Amino acid sequence: MTMAEGTTAKEGTGKLVHLRIKRQDGPGKADTIRWEEFNVPKLPQMNVNSALQQIQKDPVTTAGKTVAPVVWEAACLEEVCGSCTMLINGKVRQACSALVDQLAPNGEVITIEPMSKFPCERDLIVDRSRMFESLKQVKAWIELDGTHELGPGPRESQESQEERYPLSRCMTCGCCLEACPQYSDASPFIGPAALNQVRLFNLHPSGAMHKNARLESVMGEGGVADCGKAQNCVEVCPKEIPLVDSISVVARETTKRMLFGWLLK
Amino acid sequence: MAAKSTIKSEGGKVRRVIVVGGGLAGLMTVIKLCEAKVPVDLISLVPVKRSHSACAQGGINASVNTKGEGDSPQVHLEETAYGGDFLGNQPPIKGMADAAPGIVYMLDRMGVPFNRTAEGLLDFRRFGGTLFHRTAFAGATTGQQLLYALDEQVRRWETTDVTDEHGVSLPGEKMVRKFEFWDFLQAIIDDNGNCVGCVAQDLKSMHIKHFPGDAVVLATGGCGIVFGRSTLSVICTGTAAAAAYQQGACYANGEFIQVHPTAIPGADKLRLISESARGEGGRVWVPKDKNEKREGRDVPEKERDYLLERMYPGYGNLVPRDIASRAIFQTCFHEERGIYSTITGKNEDEVYLDLTHKDEKFLRGKLAGILEIYEKFAGVDPYKNPMKVFPAVHYSMGGLWVDYERDAKGSLRVGSPRNHSTNIPGLYAVGEVDYQYHGANRLGANSLLSCLWGGMACGPAVATYTRNLAKSALDLPSSTFEKAEKRALADYERILKQNQDKKNAENAYRLHQELGDTMLRDVTIERHNDQLEKVLTKLDELDERVKNVKSTDDSPRVNQGAQFVRHLENMLVLARVIAQGAKDRDESRGAHYKPDFPKRNDEEFLRTTMAMHEKKGAVKYVRELDYSLAGANVHVTDAVDTTLVAPRTRSYEQAGAASAAAASKLDTKQPQSAGKSA
Numbered sequence: 001m002t003m004a005e006g007t008t009a010k011e012g013t014g015k016l017v018h019l020r021i022k023r024q025d026g027p028g029k030a031d032t033i034r035w036e037e038f039n040v041p042k043l044p045q046m047n048v049n050s051a052l053q054q055i056q057k058d059p060v061t062t063a064g065k066t067v068a069p070v071v072w073e074a075a076c077l078e079e080v081c082g083s084c085t086m087l088i089n090g091k092v093r094q095a096c097s098a099l100v101d102q103l104a105p106n107g108e109v110i111t112i113e114p115m116s117k118f119p120c121e122r123d124l125i126v127d128r129s130r131m132f133e134s135l136k137q138v139k140a141w142i143e144l145d146g147t148h149e150l151g152p153g154p155r156e157s158q159e160s161q162e163e164r165y166p167l168s169r170c171m172t173c174g175c176c177l178e179a180c181p182q183y184s185d186a187s188p189f190i191g192p193a194a195l196n197q198v199r200l201f202n203l204h205p206s207g208a209m210h211k212n213a214r215l216e217s218v219m220g221e222g223g224v225a226d227c228g229k230a231q232n233c234v235e236v237c238p239k240e241i242p243l244v245d246s247i248s249v250v251a252r253e254t255t256k257r258m259l260f261g262w263l264l265k
Numbered sequence: 266m267a268a269k270s271t272i273k274s275e276g277g278k279v280r281r282v283i284v285v286g287g288g289l290a291g292l293m294t295v296i297k298l299c300e301a302k303v304p305v306d307l308i309s310l311v312p313v314k315r316s317h318s319a320c321a322q323g324g325i326n327a328s329v330n331t332k333g334e335g336d337s338p339q340v341h342l343e344e345t346a347y348g349g350d351f352l353g354n355q356p357p358i359k360g361m362a363d364a365a366p367g368i369v370y371m372l373d374r375m376g377v378p379f380n381r382t383a384e385g386l387l388d389f390r391r392f393g394g395t396l397f398h399r400t401a402f403a404g405a406t407t408g409q410q411l412l413y414a415l416d417e418q419v420r421r422w423e424t425t426d427v428t429d430e431h432g433v434s435l436p437g438e439k440m441v442r443k444f445e446f447w448d449f450l451q452a453i454i455d456d457n458g459n460c461v462g463c464v465a466q467d468l469k470s471m472h473i474k475h476f477p478g479d480a481v482v483l484a485t486g487g488c489g490i491v492f493g494r495s496t497l498s499v500i501c502t503g504t505a506a507a508a509a510y511q512q513g514a515c516y517a518n519g520e521f522i523q524v525h526p527t528a529i530p531g532a533d534k535l536r537l538i539s540e541s542a543r544g545e546g547g548r549v550w551v552p553k554d555k556n557e558k559r560e561g562r563d564v565p566e567k568e569r570d571y572l573l574e575r576m577y578p579g580y581g582n583l584v585p586r587d588i589a590s591r592a593i594f595q596t597c598f599h600e601e602r603g604i605y606s607t608i609t610g611k612n613e614d615e616v617y618l619d620l621t622h623k624d625e626k627f628l629r630g631k632l633a634g635i636l637e638i639y640e641k642f643a644g645v646d647p648y649k650n651p652m653k654v655f656p657a658v659h660y661s662m663g664g665l666w667v668d669y670e671r672d673a674k675g676s677l678r679v680g681s682p683r684n685h686s687t688n689i690p691g692l693y694a695v696g697e698v699d700y701q702y703h704g705a706n707r708l709g710a711n712s713l714l715s716c717l718w719g720g721m722a723c724g725p726a727v728a729t730y731t732r733n734l735a736k737s738a739l740d741l742p743s744s745t746f747e748k749a750e751k752r753a754l755a756d757y758e759r760i761l762k763q764n765q766d767k768k769n770a771e772n773a774y775r776l777h778q779e780l781g782d783t784m785l786r787d788v789t790i791e792r793h794n795d796q797l798e799k800v801l802t803k804l805d806e807l808d809e810r811v812k813n814v815k816s817t818d819d820s821p822r823v824n825q826g827a828q829f830v831r832h833l834e835n836m837l838v839l840a841r842v843i844a845q846g847a848k849d850r851d852e853s854r855g856a857h858y859k860p861d862f863p864k865r866n867d868e869e870f871l872r873t874t875m876a877m878h879e880k881k882g883a884v885k886y887v888r889e890l891d892y893s894l895a896g897a898n899v900h901v902t903d904a905v906d907t908t909l910v911a912p913r914t915r916s917y918e919q920a921g922a923a924s925a926a927a928a929s930k931l932d933t934k935q936p937q938s939a940g941k942s943a
Contacts, residue, residue: 026822043532045642050533056774056826059817068818071825073311075498077534078638080409081315096533097641121469122823129445132312136424141417142376147296147721153373155385162630165378165404168413172314204376 015042015107017051017100018062021070022113024120027127036070037062037109048088048095048103048112049077072124079238082173086124087113092178092236115178117185131172134194138217142206154205167200167246169239176233176243188222192233195224196246202253215250215257224251267733272302272429274739279427279438281306282727283463283478285449285505287313289408289716290696290723291484292415297724299422299440303731306476307419308444308465310500314416317486317498318716321408322635323392323541324400325372325713327365331382331389335930336397338362343910343924345711348394348585349662349704350855350865351912352518352873354905357669357684357701360677361711361718368717369401375414378403380631390631391544392709394585394923396931400710405539405634411713444476448828449505450756452481452512452692453749458893460691461738462746464753471824473754475746477738479731480691482723483509487661487697491836491843492789493781495658496528496537506665506698507835510842514687515890516876517700518663519839520846523707523856524789525659526589527618527652529643535657536642538618539635540709542652543582545628547620549573549593550651551602558605561617561651572596572616579920587706587856588917590656594790597655604653617651658789660712662703662856663843665694666875668892668901669701669722675909677722682730683899685723688892691730695723700873705855733895760830761816770815773830780807780833780840788844792859797848804841808882811837842876845884850874867912872903 016039025032039062040054052072059069073083077096084095089103089111103110118126156164176192177183183191198214201207207214218224224247233243274280282298284291287309295305309316328336341362346355373379373387379401380388389398403410422441426434446468453462453475462477488503489495510516526549527542528535543549550569557564574581576592584592597603597614604615620628620636625648628636639647666688670681677684685693685701695716702715764770783803787796811834818826852866853859872888879885889902921928 025820045530046532047642050531053533053774056817056829057772057778068820069826071818071823075311075315075500076317076320077499078320078536079641080406080634081311081319081498083311083315099642099644122820125823128312132314132420135417136420139421141421142374143421144375144418146300147293147371149367149370150374152370152387153376156381157385158381158383161378161381165410168378168403168410169406171319171409172312201376206374207376 017042018109020111046100048098082171085173092175140197175236179232179236182228189226192243199246274737280737284482286484288316288318293720294724301728308447312445318412319409322405322539324402324407324710326710327369332398334397340924340927346910347923348708353704355909356671357677377414393583394708405632450753475750480727482693484696485698492658492784502832503839504832504835507838511878515666517666519842521662523660524590524656527654528657577917580917584917615653618654619651664698664700667699680725684726695719764815771813773833800844846874
């Protein structure tokens with residue numbers, strides 16, 4: 001007598017979910033690219049993440065072959081960590097918030113692939129470390145004097161907080177980079193996510209003290225000027241961050257910096 | 266005699282401390298170490314920005330008293346001790362409550378977009394177990410925002426050179442080196458019993474490697490995945506804690522598992538709907554009529570039973586989590602008054618969490634993050650419909666036993682090497698993986714605080730410890746490290762190879778489901794000794810069956826199958842510590858509730874449960890232990906330091922019951938009715 005049944009899995013609705021998954025054994029192993037199909041039992045309120053979990057319990061393809069379970073990144077499962085980003089039916093998104101009922105209301109095949117703009121580590125896992133390196137490049141931080149007690153930070157209006165907070169919800173998932181026509185592993189373009197960080201930190205009173213260093217970090221090759229204004233980024237951002245606005249703000253500021261910054265030196 | 270240089274070993278290499286885990290507690294420890302000029306190797310299962318701290322929603326407690334209610338660190342201390350049913354050592358709690366306002370200000374300086382008052386000050390909201398507005402918040406994704414702020418500061422340290430005693434940069438050496446997608450396997454313990462590093466595995470190449478470190482800090486989070494599904498991230502298996510425990514670290518109060526009252530049931534995860542929903546006026550109810558079949562929004566006000574407000578008029582919807590969860594469980598499970606489902610044709614184990622009486626703009630400003638989760642995952646608009654929720658496993662108050670040193674004022678003495686030290690010298694633990702601060706039940710919004718404060722106490726403690734070491738780990742014979750590495754490698758190979766040819770071998774993921782179902786059913790809200798007995802028998806069975814597990818994957822790259830076998834083996838070890846601890850504690854205290862022993866029994870059980878690993882499948886409980894730190898023997902017992910707030914009966918029916926200091930300030934004001942509109 002105890003925790004209720006309501007929270008234990010009600011196994012199976014009698015229906016199956018049909019998955020078609022692109023697999024690869026490791027980086028540079030294009031020769032191992034293959035598609036495998038799986039039928040897994042459908043659970044109530046199922047998402048793509050739980051469908052992949054079902055494969056772990058019974059890793060047999062529809063052709064009857066026992067294979068290694070598909071590997072993917074997952075952590076929070078509530079679309080706040082960014083881990084489980086992949087292409088689902090051709091659209092870049094998180095597997096946790098991709099609900100099976102919406103993707104395949106009549107049992108259609110769900111196609112799953114790794115993101116294409118990052119090196120594949122294995123199956124659905126890609127190497128997104130370049131995104132974190134970009135955060136170093138743009139100095140996406142406040143130059144804090146230290147963590148000792150120095151009293152509160154600068155006062156801020158509600159309006160300003162309402163502008164900063166949505167920008168600060170970027171979970172470095174990579175959707176915007178996947179969708180961006182200018183971004184690829186062959187292009188130096190830094191992409192929308194990091195440019196948005198430039199805007200975010202330049203909005204903060206302490207961050208603004210180092211505004212120019214951030215602007216200059218995106219003025220050269222691969223910087224903000226490489227944006228082709230396709231506006232795909234804002235369409236796919238799961239957190240609805242106004243990325244196009246951020247890019248325009250940063251573009252405007254860098255132009256100003258280029259035109260007048262040097263004069264002031 | 267301390268070593269000649271605190272920066273370099275005798276061999277000229279940079280001395281480092283290893284921090285395992287990059288959530289709030291780990292990152293705060295890293296920052297404190299860097300500020301103390303101690304270089305760090307940071308090992309994390311996932312990129313640190315994806316750690317489970319990101320899931321914290323509601324906020325962080327600090328008695329800044331912006332609303333002029335008379336809040337103070339003293340009230341915060343009293344309410345935390347009371348909320349934890351007096352099982353928490355009070356000096357560390359006092360240290361935390363006193364430091365809280367400064368911590369929130371520090372986060373503010375880091376640029377966290379906290380919500381603001383009209384005057385531009387930090388805004389605060391209400392949370393459980395208090396009547397004051399004590400919780401600072403950034404929308405309803407506060408944990409994410411705090412994690413990002415710390416991640417940014419650590420990234421800055423990643424770009425900072427190590428300098429020697431003369432301030433000269435050491436080429437190529439950065440203050441922080443990150444190892445992301447690495448799994449902690451075991452601590453390395455030298456012949457003198459000191460922890461001198463760890464062995465970890467690269468989860469991409471599967472390469473196993475030793476990391477020498479002058480100290481190791483485990484900041485590896487909770488163990489909710491032992492219960493199958495919970496509000497925790499799938500990475501929170503408790504594997505590192507279980508490994509350290511099997512190497513001789515004491516595990517304390519394991520039986521105290523917090524069940525959060527309001528989560529959305531789901532197939533892969535039980536998604537949290539933060540307590541802040543109630544802090545901002547959300548009300549929990551079920552229809553008064555058991556046979557009610559209408560949709561929630563169609564049930565008229567007078568036909569609703571606001572059960573928490575009825576049962577606990579003093580605190581209403583903001584009673585602590587253990588109490589709210591039990592009330593909901595009682596209503597749904599025993600009284601069968603849960604919400605009617607048209608699909609199953611019966612009352613399901615769900616209650617309404619209702620915010621529909623609040624203004625939509627107000628809700629968007631303060632709770633959008635969680636309402637979005639409800640909308641996305643339940644597919645229903647929570648601005649117009651009451652949400653359907655049920656309790657879910659959420660937090661482990663227990664964890665690795667850690668020490669502290671008390672100062673003259675009864676607080677924790679910052680800088681003492683004892684703070685956050687496990688009983689293995691050189692091995693520290695901080696954050697949810699430790700057992701400090703929350704006693705038998707954690708108050709909402711105290712977890713982010715305890716992670717940050719823990720890091721602020723742990724960092725300086727480790728810096729003191731390493732400064733006084735006679736020798737760096739780097740100057741120890743390499744055999745110490747090679748031996749450990751070999752052992753870890755052999756264990757991994759065992760997992761890869763075992764039972765490969767066996768017919769009817771077990772599947773680790775299926776066994777995990779069995780483990781989770783058992784733990785969830787019998788070791789959560791209500792506990793009965795006969796059922797716990799069965800759980801232990803089931804664990805015996807699973808211990809046998811896990812030997813027949815065959816790894817589903819033999820790949821040399823990103824082998825999640827083999828990794829999961831290791832985590833499962835470790836989860837089974839922790840499950841036993843939790844279940845056995847629950848069985849042995851014949852009383853009810855905080856989150857641990859036995860209907861057969863409904864009262865708290867201070868005489869017998871006002872003490873820390875201290876579990877030591879005896880052998881596979883056997884836990885030894887001790888009442889005291891000795892460990893040696895910097896050459897001195899430290900003797901500790903299971904007595905709880907309750908010298909600051911004397912234990913008394915815990916009850917939330919009366920407003921102000923949780924704090925004498927708060928009650929004195931309540932004369933002129935009535936507790937707020939949670940039902941009022943903003």
